[in-house]
Amino acid sequence: MKLDKLIPGANRRVLRRRRAATWCAAASAVVVAITACGGGSSSKAGGKTGVGDPSKPITIGVSVSLSGDFSGDGLATEQGYQTWAAYQNAHGGILGHQIVMKFVSDGSSPTQVVTNYQKLITIDKVDFVLGPYSTLLTRPASVIANRYGYVMLEGIGGGPSVFQSGLKNVFDVSASATYQLITFAKWLAANATPQPVAYATMDDPFIKPTTDGARDYLNQHGFTSAVYKVYPLETTDFTPIASAIAATGAKIVVLGTMPPDGYAFIQDFIQNKYNPQMLVEASGPDQGAQFVKAVGAKNTEAIMVPNTWYPGSTFFQNTDMIAQYIKMFKGTAANISADVAEAFSSGQVLAQALTHNNSLSNSQLQSYLHSDVTFNSVQGPVKFAADGENAGATPYIFQWQKGKPVVVLPTGGSDIVPIETNRPAWGTTSGS
């Protein structure tokens, strides 16, 4: 049967659609051609070569998530880059050049992030790019940077998929996803008898490997999974997952969460009157005042979160970064998100490498970053493995104790606080 007999006017609509498709294809071809022309020179050059005229600033492009799923972290990421640029400029810039940051918002969209980096490189012709927030966005962004011969230094996109793509231009200055909770897992395996652990994790390319890394390690050391639930990114109702975890009665809970999920789980556990002895969340409790406001100060006690940075760290330029941040954005050191430090670290490594090279060439920068050199950052030493992971990273475990986050793992440091191994009841702060 012909289409127009089944649906009146269908043939005309099909023709119209074909015509529209033809126009779209033609328009796309023109855009691709223009982009290719614009990007042709960049793909060879990858930004400036040599030191250039010091009176001209160095432009650094970044796509940040100021709306959408990652908007909370995206803002902190932008602030981290802004803090670094302001600090670096106040100390002479890089090779005498002042730094101008160019931010464009991606709405947390992997499609938009591609457009943004393409535009930053081919139209805005920035000299360097730094990474966006999340593995989800870093992976496509690094492909674009690689296409045009740009190095992608980043601190907040350490999921395995970033390093498994085989790109040689990606460098993560933070601890990668799989190792984020390894400090906790190692400590637990060494200090607790094997027992069931409850897991739930967001199906996110960074968050899930974080949880899976701990789970794999613990399973190898005799622990079992009381429950293991993976939930989609768009989940807004966490009550059934929280109920499933509560029903197991597991004493240890490891959650692969982003901030809103982590807060919702805590609220659901309180409503379920479920008090795990240990509760670790991949992200959320690291958000300082935001975390406290969301779950209530009295419910934060003994909750743990991995992080690669903390305000009291004595690592390279940390006090300077905190002072600069407070000068620019007010608040206190305790309220600074780790995203700020991760973004700041990316800038620090970029500045050190360019200064050493005495060149603004992306290709020379890439070679130097691959040369087994150790850099300094507010997060500690940075030394890149062949795939771009930071082989020198030491993730910390933070625990909320009496209203503030303190470093509890790895044990042994002078400023490491003893870990609370038995969470108090919700609403109280008397841990043990």
Next chain:
Amino acid sequence: MLITQAIIDGVLVGGFYALMAAGLTLVFGVMDIVNFAQGALVVLGAYLSYALSVHLHIDPFLSLFITMPATALLGVTIYWVLIKPIKRDRVVMSLLVMFAVATLIEGILDLIFKSNLVQIHASYINDSFKLGRLNFPAIYVYSFLLSVVLLAGLYALIYRTRFGRSLRASMQNPVAARLVGINTDRVSATTLGIGIGLAAAGGMIFGTTSAFNAASSYDLISRLLVIVILGGFGSVGGALVAAILMLVIQDVVAVTWSPVWGQTTFYIVLVIVLLIRPQGLFGRQGVRAQ
């Protein structure tokens, strides 16, 4: 026991999703407009209740006496200022207008409140009732009751009042309604006001049960649209049934199998229902027959 708990959770949470979706379906029923701003308006309602709670210490439920009329007024204004002047392709153009409204609301909220996540607090938010081994979170119970009251009120408004008759007449045949002297513009403006007022109530509940920021509207609008499609565009009862069905299916599958499959299973059910009843469970024909 876990399945029973999941069903209870699904019904309770489904209730307030129905409240958020009711405005969407009502507006479509009367005006043939898919209100893409519904998610943003829910978040706006959440922020208004949050602001009243933080700055004036008004209980979130009591704040509805302020936020619902305020947002209803906003809805009426949107109609007269942005939708009524559209002379051609009103259905399509209204879609774009509401999309613009959503973007504008998100931008303004982002500007005022920044992108930090916030949550509405009250003394009873973390309370719960126990019945045997079953758990009933107080906030979900109160929210469900509020949803039932508001949806019952809406039902009474539609089927037991003079305005409701005008509204149903406008839904059935706007031209004929105008011919018999019904001011369809006034009906449409009032309907949009009611729809957005309900969004504010849903927003208050959303804000007490989840941390949110301006961007939270994206996850919401997709879910609300799915509820309205399953329930049938224009059917308030359909929205209630669809919301509860969606949440119960997702929750039961999430606890017995996987949260990922919870959503997938629901969408499979949605496709099957639409294959059998393209107009949704209680699609427009059914509504008009009432």
